[in-house]
Amino acid sequence: MVDVLLGLQWGDEGKGKIVDYFAGKYDIIARFQGGPNAGHTLYVNNQKVVLHTIPSGVFHGNTLNLIGNGVVLDPVTFRKECEKVSELGIDLKKNLYIAEKTHIIVPTHRALDKASELAKGQEKIGSTLKGIGPAYMDKTGRNGLRVGDVLSPNFKELYEKLKAKHLQLLANYDFSEDISEWEKDFFEAVEFLRTMNIVSGEYWLNQYLTAGKKVLAEGAQGSMLDVDFGTYPFVTSSNTISAGVCTGLGVAPKWIKEVIGVTKAYCTRVGSGAFPTELEDETGETLRKAGHEFGATTGRPRRCGWIDLVALDYTCMLSGVTQLVMTKSDVLDAFGTVEACVAYEINGIETKEMPYQINGLTIKPVLQSFPGWSEPTAAASSYAALPGEMKNFLSFVESYLGVPVQFVSNGPGRDQILEK
Ligand code: GDP
Ligand code: IMO
Ligand code: MG
Numbered sequence: 001m002v003d004v005l006l007g008l009q010w011g012d013e014g015k016g017k018i019v020d021y022f023a024g025k026y027d028i029i030a031r032f033q034g035g036p037n038a039g040h041t042l043y044v045n046n047q048k049v050v051l052h053t054i055p056s057g058v059f060h061g062n063t064l065n066l067i068g069n070g071v072v073l074d075p076v077t078f079r080k081e082c083e084k085v086s087e088l089g090i091d092l093k094k095n096l097y098i099a100e101k102t103h104i105i106v107p108t109h110r111a112l113d114k115a116s117e118l119a120k121g122q123e124k125i126g127s128t129l130k131g132i133g134p135a136y137m138d139k140t141g142r143n144g145l146r147v148g149d150v151l152s153p154n155f156k157e158l159y160e161k162l163k164a165k166h167l168q169l170l171a172n173y174d175f176s177e178d179i180s181e182w183e184k185d186f187f188e189a190v191e192f193l194r195t196m197n198i199v200s201g202e203y204w205l206n207q208y209l210t211a212g213k214k215v216l217a218e219g220a221q222g223s224m225l226d227v228d229f230g231t232y233p234f235v236t237s238s239n240t241i242s243a244g245v246c247t248g249l250g251v252a253p254k255w256i257k258e259v260i261g262v263t264k265a266y267c268t269r270v271g272s273g274a275f276p277t278e279l280e281d282e283t284g285e286t287l288r289k290a291g292h293e294f295g296a297t298t299g300r301p302r303r304c305g306w307i308d309l310v311a312l313d314y315t316c317m318l319s320g321v322t323q324l325v326m327t328k329s330d331v332l333d334a335f336g337t338v339e340a341c342v343a344y345e346i347n348g349i350e351t352k353e354m355p356y357q358i359n360g361l362t363i364k365p366v367l368q369s370f371p372g373w374s375e376p377t378a379a380a381s382s383y384a385a386l387p388g389e390m391k392n393f394l395s396f397v398e399s400y401l402g403v404p405v406q407f408v409s410n411g412p413g414r415d416q417i418l419e420k
Contacts, residue, residue: 002209002251003258004242006219008315010269012295012302013262014327014409016040019056019218021417022260027213028064029057030205032248033238034220035072035105035135037128039296043414044088050296051085053078055218058090064208068217069101069201070238070248072135073147074110075189076182082192092196099201099250100148106159107182108166109134115173125234126271128297136237138162147198150190202250209255217245223261223315224269231358234273242319261321261403263312265329265338265393268302270295274358277305277341277365291331306339306367309400314354316401324401327409329390330416335372338393341365342400370396378411383418386410 005022007013020042023029036052043049044059051058053073055065067073082092109131116133117124127133138144145162149155209215219240224230226240238244242259246252266287269275278284284304287293293302315321332338343350343366350366373387380386386408394405408418 001257002215002217002245002255003260004217004219004245004256004319005260005262006240006242006319007222008261008263008312008319008321009222009267009308010224010275011220011222012039012268012270013222013264015219015262016042016051016056017409017412017414018260018262018325018327018407018417019216020059021414022216023057023060023063025214026057026063026216028066028205028208028215029055029218030066030068030215030249031055031071031218031220032068033070033240033244034236035132036074036077036130037132037236037297038220040220041296041412043412047088049084049088052081052297054081054085054092054096057216057218058085058092058095059088063095065096066201066205066249067096067098067102068249069099070244072103072105072132072139073098074105074131075193076185077130079189079192082196097197097199097201097204098147098193099204100146100198101201102147103135103139104145104147104149105131105135106145106162106166107179107186108163108170109138110182111170111175111177111179112166114177115170115175118175119173124272126273128271130297133237134166147193150193151198155190205249205251209251215251215255217249219244223318224311226318229314229318231273234271234359241315258323259319259321260323260325261316261319262325262327263307264291264327265307265332266291267305267308267311268293270298270300270302274361274363275303275305276311276344276358276363277308278303279305286334287331290334291328306341306365307397308341308365309397310341310344310352310354313352313401316403321403323406324398324403325407325409326394326397326405329408330376330378330410332390333373333376333378336374338370338372339367340370340393340396340400342368368396378416380410380418383408383420386418
């Protein structure tokens with residue numbers, strides 16, 4: 001069977017930490033979409049590790065990890081990441097597998113990402129500039145290169161053909177960077193990629209499923225960045241909701257059991273686009289400081305605001321979330337009052353539904369206040385030991401969403417998680 005773990009907001013919900021916590025219960029952890037735009041933070045032996053492409057189960061001895069076909073892989077960042085993980089004593093040749101149908105990010109994808117963002121000016125997406133959009137465009141445009149292609153003797157030819165197309169596109173932009181250094185790194189990294197376990201991801205995974213093995217599908221980004229249902233066009237280029245698991249790994253819906261949704265106790269967003277509960281004031285600044293809200297991939301300050309239950313209700317519906325994990329509840333310890341958005345007011349009318357297009361709309365979040373708990377919770381060792389005010393807040397979230405909060409994460413550490 002397959003359980004799914006995904007982010008319900010605009011990314012950075014703490015997925016990496018939670019996957020690492022759950023990994024011991026599964027035989028396989030499989031990433032199904034996204035690429036090096038993701039930054040999943042975990043603590044291993046008190047050391048901080050940020051994973052971009054490698055699934056967050058690699059630090060568990062008996063767990064195998066798969067990079068699924070739905071991912072876009074940049075050989076350069078992948079190689080660097082593998083080197084770091086190997087330095088921590090992990091033998092990736094034993095526990096990491098890559099689906100041969102995974103698409104590859106080439107240097108000109110990154111160049112196109114940068115050129116396109118520059119051309120958009122004020123309207124830029126706020127992309128991580130890792131080449132994600134252009135790589136997925138080539139996938140659906142049927143031009144892309146895949147991991148299986150690196151094993152072909154004519155890989156260089158295929159690469160040159162794609163590069164020629166990209167150079168034509170780049171000529172339309174005011175872009176004149178020399179990419180020869182990027183290319184040198186790229187071809188060295190491709191050599192490295194050839195030495196890794198490249199498999200038919202769909203057969204590999206289905207054989208394990210048929211043999212009764214347990215798989216956790218690890219999402220990247222968040223549901224509000226989904227290319228179909230997110231705040232388009234300020235989204236990423238993949239399906240981040242549970243539907244992405246089937247196409248991103250080659251597994252049938254019948255295998256999917258639990259859908260574990262991860263949400264922060266408040267909300268953040270990095271990059272452009274509407275954010276109804278954003279706090280552009282001192283409270284937002286306090287959240288950013290207390291939560292150390294700076295991007296794991298780009299270092300950009302994250303925009304902060306109260307939890308948005310309208311958006312969460314929407315994303316729980318889209319993915320059929322069966323249980324919630326609430327992270328960073330400890331960040332709210334310092335607040336005398338905690339707020340939650342329970343409806344949007346648009347042109348004087350209240351709604352609990354996500355409108356077609358929220359960018360450009362003036363949305364007033366309808367906030368409900370809860371008394372804070374004003375006591376430290378990072379050292380709490382059981383759910384029962386959490387302050388009553390926090391439990392009240394959690395029960396309200398549960399009843400609004402109609403989904404139980406099974407776990408509360410009360411700190412970044414591996415052991416700072418409480419089961420209800
Ligand atoms: P991901 O992309 O969803 O894996 O999340 P990120 O790693 O980008 O961002 C989450 C950040 O919050 C990381 O710095 C984590 O170490 C940290 N974190 C995760 N869970 C908690 C928590 O419960 N409390 C606190 N204070 N920090 C947490
Ligand atoms: P994890 O997995 C937060 C955002 C970018 C930008 C938009 C498009 O760590 O939660 P892209 O690089 O995909 O073209 O950027 O999506 N974004 C993320 N925001 N967490 C992420 O991943 C993100 N990956 C992309 O900031 O707004
Ligand atoms: Mg992140």
